[in-house]
Amino acid sequence: MPASTELHEAVALRLREIGHRYTAQRRALVEALAAAAGRPRSTSELLEGAGVPQSSAYRNLAALEQAGVVRRVVTDEEFARYELAEELTGHHHHLICSSCGRVEDVTVPPSLERDVDRTLDRIARRAGFAVVEHRLDLIGTCGGCAARYGVR
Amino acid sequence: MPASTELHEAVALRLREIGHRYTAQRRALVEALAAAAGRPRSTSELLEGAGVPQSSAYRNLAALEQAGVVRRVVTDEEFARYELAEELTGHHHHLICSSCGRVEDVTVPPSLERDVDRTLDRIARRAGFAVVEHRLDLIGTCGGCAARYGVR
DNA sequence: ATAAGGATGACTCTCATTCTCATTAACGCT
């Protein structure tokens, strides 16, 4: 799988740049994240998915985040989720089911992204903020929950 | 202050509707939130601001949230923030400083809101999601941090 | 092959948040 090879090389590079190593555990974590593409994974899913002890998993996810390989995704849940960084997968947003916690990637039309970016940048500047990124999430009810509990 | 009276009445009504009471503590919490308008407050700020014991504060914030009076705001920080619900204050978004954690309200032009809503709704529908709300945050560096640490 | 420094894993610790439970205060009714 060439795409995967590319991914691992990119990851290895980023880690090396900050003086870290691309070990088997980190590879397993990246693999688990890549396998779940389009669906940010909770820490505990990654723990078991990658077969890594928890102290190492937390440490390695932090290292990967520092290297810009991985991004922590915040939701309303009491635990964190992780996904591959946008530099590796492309810019996207999230559909978040407020009933079951399911999180799924979506992309919006470039024209909207452009409008949003332009406007937000202007607004932020006015407030003395230098915008680095925007986060646009959709909170609602996923198909499964709508079927299970009836449409609200 | 008539505006404040209105607020308290609205809150009392919402609580009563779900069979809860508007006690002095809850009033103190709402007051602390109203005083901090435009700046979501951390739980610990509210604790001391309202002079309420922590177990009661958490319980009451949960009650107020359930009544739709208050909203929990998630950030990258390891603790929660709260603000008055949008039904009481109006729809808005947040500027979040990734350096110091400062959070500040902003509003965007209605035209952009409309575009965003329309587009997102279409996208979500296609994915089987029923959108309830959107969350649009700007992450960046606030003026204070830019001055303190230099522009990055 | 060897030294230096990162990585590992079992375990402990922290800290926000939630739970428990005995006590108190509010509201509805007569």
Place this chain on the structure above:
DNA sequence: AGCGTTAATGAGAATGAGAGTCATCCTTAT
């Protein structure tokens, strides 16, 4: 006003995600 029902309170214990510690293991460069 008196009473009973039920929510609210507050102190403290429990929970759980995540971060820290430390002795040991592995890599990588020399």
